Amino acid sequence: MTTSVVSIVYVNDAPAAARFYGDLLGMSPSFETPGYITFDLGPGADLALWSGQFEDLSPDVPRTSEVCLAIDGGPDEVNVIFKQWQSKGVTILREPHDAGFGLTFLAADPDGNRMRVAPQD
Incomplete structure (x- = not known):
């Protein structure tokens, strides 16, 4: 299958x-x-x-899941992507920080859905 x-x-x-x-x-x-x-x-x-599927999704509604972009390249690449997204005006919910599995940051799309960038396992 x-x-x-x-x-x-x-x-x-x-x-x-x-x-x-x-x-x-x-x-x-x-x-x-x-x-x-x-x-x-x-x-x-x-x-x-x-x-x-839902009427008028609001960015104010709490989200309990996220899309994670797992990248190669380590902390330097996470910082590069963070700066690129920041320069594009993407809403940043949490700036780069160590979360135990490596450097990561959290952003939101225009509908309030969470997007995480983190190192690939």
């Missing part, structure tokens, strides 16, 4: 969210419909942006 993991992020506007994530990830969507857009993150992993 072949399996794939699709992480679904609920958003208000899938095309707008796809532009935001595409800019941060430096990639184009692999599949697009008006309300459901995916990014191929590599073998067996996709990020999906899905709108129309």
Whole structure:
């Protein structure tokens, strides 16, 4: 059996969210419909942006999950990405800090969904 993991992020506007994530990830969507857009993150992993599932998602609603971008390159690369995202005006929820597994930071997309950048295990 072949399996794939699709992480679904609920958003208000899938095309707008796809532009935001595409800019941060430096990639184009692999599949697009008006309300459901995916990014191929590599073998067996996709990020999906899905709108129309909830009315008026608010950034003020507490989030209990996050999308984690696990990167190679160690602390220097985490700091480079942090500075890039900061210069793009991405909302930073927590600046780079050591979380026991390495240097990490936490950001939010325009809908308030959490995005973490951390070192790859």
